[in-house]
Amino acid sequence: MSQFADNSVCTLFGIEYPVISGGMVWASGAKLAAAVSNAGGLGLIGAGSMKPDLLDAQIKKCTVLTDKPFGVNIPLAGKYSESHIEICIKNGVKIVFTAAGSPKKYTAKLKEHGIIVAHVVPSAMLARKVEDAGCDAVVAEGTEAGGHNGREGLTSFVLWPSVADTVNIPFIAAGGVCDGRSMAAAFVLGAKGVQIGTRFAATRESTAHQNYKDAVVAADTGSARIYNIAHMPIRSLSNEYVEEFIKMERSGASIEKLMEFRGKMRTKTGVFEGDNKEGELVAGQVSGLIKDIPSVDDFISLLITDFMRSYQCI
16 A cells, blocks of 8 residues: 555565564464465564474465465574574574564575574663664564563553654554554554564454454453563463462472473463463453454455554544
8 A cells, every 4th residue: 555655564574554463373374374474464473482394384385375464473492493594494484573583593594595584572772772783774662562561561551652753664563453543542652563472363354263362352451471580581361271370389389490480381382372360361452352254365454454544543
């Protein structure tokens, strides 16, 4: 659309709308990524929950499902991050979003192969390091976001303008965006694009379990709790598991005991397998604003319409 003709995020990624889907573990497969890209945004495959052979297959599947730009999200602290980087290079992936690690680790190598690189951060200080590392864009994610959170605990309304004032590369806002109103707010605060997680996880094309999607729709604005604060903050919908974890934290349980209780596959159990009592239902605070499970195409169409209406009224 003409209103985004000069938008730096659209120009950088070659997309119609400055809307990027989050690379969510167990929810962001090729089907969701392709649907977002086909609807005019930038779809990301979430490599964090994938072994190398599965990521390879998902990239190949995505190239069949869309001829539009798409990318891969890679948590650098992940067990297979190096293999994931090599698979992206081998498959000719053009866009990679990295997170959970130093932006210097693979940026130069990715750019040597013509790959556009964006990195996710929770503070303006780290955003500057992203720019200094040579990344093409930075994603600033506020504490409202689901899943792993930065220790800074900055809300989006504080984080976003501080990043906009700090970097010269395109800045993408994340954490608390789920509709046209919140997208317009992000643009007023300096963003050139938005990355949306929980709202895309609760769409028809997401690979998240139906039980998880229903839990997001049923959530209220206080349902998404932060826990695991001493080790690595996580935001998840409240359930029996989360409440017991918080109780253990408050009683002074050691990190070792807490990690033993959490185990290794809680997120898969919740998001992918649909155990709404004992699984980790990673989701953002916007869960309380989500009341349906639309198709990606319908959501993006409504998102852009509402964004234009809201932005023009500011």
